[in-house]
Amino acid sequence: MKRIPKTISLLLTFMKIGLFTFGGGYAMIPLIQRETVENKNWISDEDILEIVAIAESTPGPIAINAATFIGYRVAGFLGALSATLGVVLPSFAIITVVSFVLAEFQNVRWIQYAFNGIRAGVLALIVKALWSMYKQSPKGIFSYLIMLGAFVVVAFLPINVIFVILTCAVVGIVQALIMSRRDKK
Amino acid sequence: MIYLNLFLAFLKIGLFTFGGGYAMLPMIQEEVTAHDWLNQSDLIDFIAVSESTPGPFAVNIATFVGARTGGIFGSICATLGVVLPSFVIILIVAKCYAKFKSSRLVVGAMNGLKPAVVGLIAAALLSLSQTVFFPAGLSVSVLGTAQFYVSPGIFAAAVVLAFKKLHPILIILLSAVIGVITGYVLQI
Numbered sequence: 001m002k003r004i005p006k007t008i009s010l011l012l013t014f015m016k017i018g019l020f021t022f023g024g025g026y027a028m029i030p031l032i033q034r035e036t037v038e039n040k041n042w043i044s045d046e047d048i049l050e051i052v053a054i055a056e057s058t059p060g061p062i063a064i065n066a067a068t069f070i071g072y073r074v075a076g077f078l079g080a081l082s083a084t085l086g087v088v089l090p091s092f093a094i095i096t097v098v099s100f101v102l103a104e105f106q107n108v109r110w111i112q113y114a115f116n117g118i119r120a121g122v123l124a125l126i127v128k129a130l131w132s133m134y135k136q137s138p139k140g141i142f143s144y145l146i147m148l149g150a151f152v153v154v155a156f157l158p159i160n161v162i163f164v165i166l167t168c169a170v171v172g173i174v175q176a177l178i179m180s181r182r183d184k185k
Numbered sequence: 186m187i188y189l190n191l192f193l194a195f196l197k198i199g200l201f202t203f204g205g206g207y208a209m210l211p212m213i214q215e216e217v218t219a220h221d222w223l224n225q226s227d228l229i230d231f232i233a234v235s236e237s238t239p240g241p242f243a244v245n246i247a248t249f250v251g252a253r254t255g256g257i258f259g260s261i262c263a264t265l266g267v268v269l270p271s272f273v274i275i276l277i278v279a280k281c282y283a284k285f286k287s288s289r290l291v292v293g294a295m296n297g298l299k300p301a302v303v304g305l306i307a308a309a310l311l312s313l314s315q316t317v318f319f320p321a322g323l324s325v326s327v328l329g330t331a332q333f334y335v336s337p338g339i340f341a342a343a344v345v346l347a348f349k350k351l352h353p354i355l356i357i358l359l360s361a362v363i364g365v366i367t368g369y370v371l372q373i
Contacts (some may be wrong), residue, residue: 016242023356026206028241054278054285055205057295061243068275077276082258084272086230088264091240093273096260098234098300103253110365117364118233119226120336121356123310124343125236129207130306131348136299143300150304154211155311159213163203165301172297176289 006075007082013040014067014086028063032070036065063087121158142175187255190261195266196219202243203298209243211305214312222250225316236353243267335367349360 013035019029029052038041043051047070047093054063071083105111136141146168153159194216202209210232216222223231235245251263274333278285285291318336327366346356 001311020237020239022239022255033221050282053276054282056203058274058278058290059201059203060199060205060269060274061209061241061267063241064244064268064271065275069274069279072276080272080276080279084268088268089243089257090243091238092248092260092264094238094240094288095234095245098238098253099249099260102234103369113365113368114361115226115230115233115337115364116336116368117360117362118357119360120364121230121337121343121360122229122232122236122341123314123317124347125232125353126207126306126310126313127344128211128347130310132304133204133299133303135304137303138299143296143336146297146300147304147307150301151307152304152360154305154310155288159306161215162197162241165201165298166304168297168301169294170297172295173290176293176296177317180289 008079009040010071010074010079011086012080014071015089017067018087019061019090026062028066032066041071047073080153130150146171191251191255191259192262194268195251196269198247199267200270203295204302205234206242207306208302211309213243213246214309215360217246217250222254225313226320229313229317233357237357266274307326332367332371335364335371337362 014175017028017031017035018055021031032051033048037045037048051069052062054069055062058065064087067083067087068080073079075082095157100143134147150164150168153164154161163168197330198209198212198216202212214225214228217228231246231249232242234243236250240243244267247263247267248260252259253259255262317340342363343356343360344361347353
C-alpha cells in the first residue's frame with residue numbers, strides 16, 4: 001500500500017519540474033534538487049551530483065535520465081515510470097497545442113518578420129551552448145583533434161553523425177586503455 | 186508507416202545523443218532533414234519555440250515533429266521513441282551503478298564523446314548559419330542589399346547578450362522585435 005502514494009507523488013513532483021523549467025537539461029537540475037532533496041527528502045545532495053554524472057554519461061535527454069533514476073531509487077520500476085511520465089507530460093501537452101497554433105499563424109506577415117529576427121538570435125544561443133560544451137570538455141591535444149575531426153567530417157563529408165559518435169567513443173576507450181597500461185609500467 | 190518512421194528516427198536520436206539539450210541538435214538536424222519533416226528554417230524556428238516553452242528540448246522537438254507529420258498519434262510515437270532508450274538504459278545503470286561509475290570503459294568513452302559533441306555542434310551551427318545568413322544561397326548580389334546585414338547584426342548583438350547571461354527568452358523576444366521593425370522598414 002505504501003508504494004501507491006509515492007508513485008503519485010513522483011508523478012506530480014516531476015510534472016511540476018517539467019512545467020516550470022525552460023530550456024531543459026541543466027536548467028532542470030536546481031529545481032530537481034529543490035523538489036526531491038529539500039522538499040521531499042527522497043534523495044541527498046550527493047545523489048544529485050551522481051545523477052548529473054550518470055545523466056551525462058548515458059544517452060538521451062538529461063531530464064529524462066534524472067527522472068528515471070530518481071523515480072527508480074524512490075519507488076522501483078513503477079516509480080521510474082511515473083517520474084518519467086510526469087516530466088514528459090507538460091511538454092507534450094503544451095507543444096501539441098503550440099504546433100497547431102503555429103501552423104495557423106505561420107503565414108501572417110509580421111510573424112514571418114519576427115521569425116526572420118529570431119533565427120539570428122537562435123544562432124547566438126547555439127554559439128553560447130557550443131562555448132559551454134567546450135568548457136566542460138576535457139582539454140589537450142587528444143580532445144582538440146577529436147573536436148576538429150568530428151567537425152570536419154560532419155561539416156564537409158557525407159558521413160552520418162552516429163558513425164562519428166561511435167568512432168569517437170571507441171577512440172576514447174582505446175586511449176584510456178593505452179594510458180592505463182602506460183601507468184602500470 | 187509514418188508512425189513507425191517517427192518512432193524509429195527518434196529512438197535513434199534518444200540512443201545516440203549524449204549530454205542532452207543542444208548536444209542533440211546534430212542528430213535531430215540529420216534525421217528531420219533526411220526525412221523531409223522539417224527544413225533548416227523550420228528547425229531554427231522550432232528551437233526558438235522550444236526555448237520559450239517549458240520542458241526538455243528533445244521531448245519538445247519530438248512532440249512537435251510528430252504532431253506536424255502524424256497528428257496526435259504521431260507526436261505520441263516520436264516522444265515515446267526519444268524517451269525509451271534513456272528509460273531502459275537508466276534502469277539498467279541504476280541496478281549496477283557502482284560498477285558503471287568506476288568503469289574505465291565509460292570514463293574512456295566519455296573522454297572521446299565530450300569533444301566529439303563540441304565538433305558536431307560546431308558543424309550543425311555552420312550549416313544552420315548558412316540558412317540564416319544566405320537564405321537565397323551564396324552570391325555576390327545579396328551583398329549590396331540592406332536586408333543582408335540585418336541577420337548578422339542581430340546575431341552579433343545576441344551573442345554579446347547571451348554571453349552577458351541575458352535569459353534566452355529575452356534574447357528571442359528582442360530578436361523578434363528587431364525582426365518585425367526591420368521587416369516593415371525595409372519591406373523585405
